[in-house]
Amino acid sequence: MSDLKSEATDHVLNELRVFTPSQEVVDNANITAYMHSKGYTDFHEFHKWSVENRFEFWDDMANELHWFKKWENTFEWTQKPFFRWFTEGKFNIVYNCLDRHMGTPVENKVAYYWEGDNGDTRTITYKDLYQQVNRFAAGLQKLGVKKGDRVGIYLPAVPEQAVALLAVARLGAVHSVVFAGFAAHALRDRCVDAEAKIIITADGNYRGGKLVDLKKTADEAAAEVPTLEHVVVYQRLGTEVPMKEGRDIWWHDLVADIPEDVVVPCEEMDSEDMLYILYTSGSTGKPKGVVHVHGGYAVGVYATMKFTFDIKPEDVFWCTADAGWVTGHSYLLYGPLMTGATSVYFEGIPTYPNPDRFWEVCAKYKVSIFYTAPTAIRSLMRFGEEWPQKHDLSSLRLLGSVGEPINPEAWMWYRDVIGRHELPIMDTWWQTETGAHMITPNVTLPLKPGSATWPFPTIEADVVDKDGSSVGHEKGGFLVIRHPWPSQMRTIFRDAARYETYWNTIADVYFAGDAVHRDNDGYFWIQGRVDDVIKVSGHRLGSMEIESSLVSHPAVAEAAAIGKPDPMKGEHVKVFVILKNGYEASPEMEKELKLHVRSNVGPVAVPDELEFVPSLPKTRSGKIMRRVIRAKELGEPIGDTSTLDN
Numbered sequence: 335m336s337d338l339k340s341e342a343t344d345h346v347l348n349e350l351r352v353f354t355p356s357q358e359v360v361d362n363a364n365i366t367a368y369m370h371s372k373g374y375t376d377f378h379e380f381h382k383w384s385v386e387n388r389f390e391f392w393d394d395m396a397n398e399l400h401w402f403k404k405w406e407n408t409f410e411w412t413q414k415p416f417f418r419w420f421t422e423g424k425f426n427i428v429y430n431c432l433d434r435h436m437g438t439p440v441e442n443k444v445a446y447y448w449e450g451d452n453g454d455t456r457t458i459t460y461k462d463l464y465q466q467v468n469r470f471a472a473g474l475q476k477l478g479v480k481k482g483d484r485v486g487i488y489l490p491a492v493p494e495q496a497v498a499l500l501a502v503a504r505l506g507a508v509h510s511v512v513f514a515g516f517a518a519h520a521l522r523d524r525c526v527d528a529e530a531k532i533i534i535t536a537d538g539n540y541r542g543g544k545l546v547d548l549k550k551t552a553d554e555a556a557a558e559v560p561t562l563e564h565v566v567v568y569q570r571l572g573t574e575v576p577m578k579e580g581r582d583i584w585w586h587d588l589v590a591d592i593p594e595d596v597v598v599p600c601e602e603m604d605s606e607d608m609l610y611i612l613y614t615s616g617s618t619g620k621p622k623g624v625v626h627v628h629g630g631y632a633v634g635v636y637a638t639m640k641f642t643f644d645i646k647p648e649d650v651f652w653c654t655a656d657a658g659w660v661t662g663h664s665y666l667l668y669g670p671l672m673t674g675a676t677s678v679y680f681e682g683i684p685t686y687p688n689p690d691r692f693w694e695v696c697a698k699y700k701v702s703i704f705y706t707a708p709t710a711i712r713s714l715m716r717f718g719e720e721w722p723q724k725h726d727l728s729s730l731r732l733l734g735s736v737g738e739p740i741n742p743e744a745w746m747w748y749r750d751v752i753g754r755h756e757l758p759i760m761d762t763w764w765q766t767e768t769g770a771h772m773i774t775p776n777v778t779l780p781l782k783p784g785s786a787t788w789p790f791p792t793i794e795a796d797v798v799d800k801d802g803s804s805v806g807h808e809k810g811g812f813l814v815i816r817h818p819w820p821s822q823m824r825t826i827f828r829d830a831a832r833y834e835t836y837w838n839t840i841a842d843v844y845f846a847g848d849a850v851h852r853d854n855d856g857y858f859w860i861q862g863r864v865d866d867v868i869k870v871s872g873h874r875l876g877s878m879e880i881e882s883s884l885v886s887h888p889a890v891a892e893a894a895a896i897g898k899p900d901p902m903k904g905e906h907v908k909v910f911v912i913l914k915n916g917y918e919a920s921p922e923m924e925k926e927l928k929l930h931v932r933s934n935v936g937p938v939a940v941p942d943e944l945e946f947v948p949s950l951p952k953t954r955s956g957k958i959m960r961r962v963i964r965a966k967e968l969g970e971p972i973g974d975t976s977t978l979d980n
C-alpha cells in the first residue's frame with residue numbers, strides 16, 4: 335500500500351452532461367420495489383436509511399438465499415480490522431447456484447450460451463451444469479480433494495472452467511484461478527503460495543484464431559510446485575501433449591466411470607469458510623492472495639446482480655470478463671447462477687475474426703445486459719460505427735462498465751452507438767478485494783458520463799485526506815469505505831499483516847488505493863490508483879512483477895516499470911532498464927527484453943516503451959521511487975523528494 339506521502343491529484347475533468355432515466359425504467363426496477371417496501375421513493379433518502387440500517391438490508395438479501403442453517407449474528411468484529419458476517423450460518427454458494435434451482439422452472443433454463451473463439455457453440459441448461467458439476471466433483475473426490483484443499487485452475491473460457499470452479503467449491507475446497515494468459519512463473523508463484531494440491535488445465539486453447547499451448551506452460555509451473563499431487567487436463571484441442579505418468583490425468587478419463595446422474599452433496603460450509611483465493615497485484619512485494627468466503631461473498635454478489643444489473647428472469651446477461659479475474663468470478667459465474675439468469679460465456683476476443691464479434695454475439699443470443707471494460711470499448715470505437723451498425727442490437731436494455739475509469743468520450747460512444755442514444759450505463763467501481771460493486775449507478779439514478787455515481791446501498795464511501803478527514807465536495811482525495819460489507823475480502827492468504835494495511839494506512843477506514851473526487855451533487859469520480867499498480871487494458875499489473883522479470887534476464891542490473899496514459903489501453907507499460915557492465919544497449923537488446931517479459935509474465939505485461947538508463951531515482955532505503963520517474967516522464971511536478979537519495 336502506498337505510504338501516502340503525496341496528496342491525491344486534484345480533478346481536472348469537468349463533465350456537465352446528465353442523463354435521467356425514463357419513468358418506465360424506474361417503475362420496473364428491482365431497486366424501486368425494494369425501496370418502496372421500506373417506504374422510500376428517493377434513492378438518496380433510501381441510501382441514508384440503508385447506511386443506518388445496514389444489517390436489516392443485508393439480512394433481507396441473505397434471506398433470499400438458501401442456508402442449511404440460519405446465521406445467528408449478521409455482523410461481528412472479531413478483532414478489528416477482522417470481522418465476520420452471518421456468524422454460525424451454514425451455507426454453500428454452489429447450492430445456491432445449482433441445487434436450489436432443481437425442480438423449479440430454472441432447471442431447464444439455459445445457464446450458458448457458450449461461444450468459442452473458433453465459432454464452436456454449446457448450450458448448457460442449469461440441469462446440464464448441475465450434472466456436470468456433480469460428476470466432476472465425484473472425480474475430484476477420487477483424487478482425494480476435500481474441504482479446505484487448494485486447487486489451482488488454469489483454464490481457458492470453456493464451460494469446463496465454470497464446472498471446475500463450482501465442483502471445487504461444492505466439495506468445500508478452495509479454488510485459486512490463474513488467468514490462462516499468465517506465464518508459467520506467475521502460475522507457479524500463485525500455486526506455491528496457495529500450496530495447491532491439484533492444477534486443472536487444458537491441452538490448449540484458441541485465442542484470436544491462434545493456438546495456445548497451455549499444457550506446456552502448466553507443466554513448467556507444475557514441476558516447481560512442491561505440494562502438487564495431480565494435474566487434470568481438459569481436452570479442448572485434441573492435440574498431442576505430454577502426460578506425466580502418475581501425476582497427469584485427462585478430465586474425460588477421470589469421470590469416465592462415474593454415472594451421469596451422480597449426486598455429490600454440497601459440503602455444508604460455515605459462512606466464514608474460505609471459498610477462493612484470487613491473486614492480485616499490489617504495489618510492492620509478491621501478488622496478494624485475496625481471500626473470499628462462502629456466505630458474505632454470495633450475499634454481496636447476489637444483491638448487486640439484483641440492484642445494479644436489475645436482473646430479471648427473461649434477461650440474457652453477458653459479462654465479457656474471463657473467470658481468471660474477479661469480474662468473471664462474481665459476474666460470469668456466481669452472480670448470474672445465484673439469480674438463475676441466462677448468460678453468454680465467451681472464449682474469444684472482441685476483434686476476432688472481425689471487430690464486430692461482440693455485436694454479432696449480442697445479436698445472436700439477444701443479449702439484454704452487456705457488461706464489459708472501457709479498454710474494449712475504446713479499442714472498438716477505433717474501428718468505427720459501421721461495425722455495430724451491421725447488427726440488430728435492439729435486445730439490449732442495460733450496459734455496464736468495469737475495471738478502470740471510463741472516459742466521457744468512450745461513455746458517450748457506448749451509450750449512443752451501442753445503446754441507441756438511450757441505454758443507461760452502469761459504471762461499476764469495485765476491486766478484487768471488495769468482491770462486488772461498491773460505487774455504482776442503478777437504473778433509477780441520473781447518470782453523468784465518467785462518474786460511477788453513488789455508493790451501493792449501505793456502503794459509506796468518503797473522500798478523505800491522508801489523516802482521514804473528509805475533504806468535502808469538489809476536492810480530490812483518497813477513496814475510503816467506513817464499515818465492512820459482506821463481500822469484502824477477509825484477509826490476504828497467509829499474510830494478515832498485509833490485510834491490515836488496508837485498514838491502517840488511513841486510521842480505521844478501508845483504504846482502496848484509489849484517488850477520487852465528489853462533485854456538488856455527491857457523485858463520485860474515480861481518478862485511478864494512487865500507488866504503483868499499472869492498469870493495462872483493465873488488468874492490474876504490479877510494477878514489481880514486470881521489474882523482477884526483467885531483472886531475471888542476465889543482461890539487466892535494475893529495472894523500473896511505470897504506467898503511462900494510453901488512449902486505447904488506459905495505461906501502457908514503460909520500463910527503464912540499467913544494463914550490467916559488458917552489455918550494450920541496442921534495438922536487438924530491447925527486442926530481447928520485451929520477449930523475455932512476454933514469456934515470463936505474459937503478453938499483457940510487455941512494455942510498449944523501453945529506455946536504457948544509467949541510474950534510477952531511489953529512496954535512502956534503496957526503494958526505487960517510481961512516483962518520481964512517472965512525474966518526470968509525464969512532465970508533472972515531482973512533489974515531495976525528502977526521501978530521495980540521488
Ligand code: PRX
Pocket residue numbers: 614660661735736737738739740761762763764765766767786846847848860861862863872873874
Ligand atoms: O483503480 C480501480 C479500478 O480497478 C481497481 C481494482 O482492480 P481489480 O482488483 O483488478 O478489479 C477490477 C474489477 C473490479 C480499482 O481500485 N477500477 C475498477 N472499476 C473501476 C475502476 N476505476 C474507475 N471506475 C471503475 N468503474
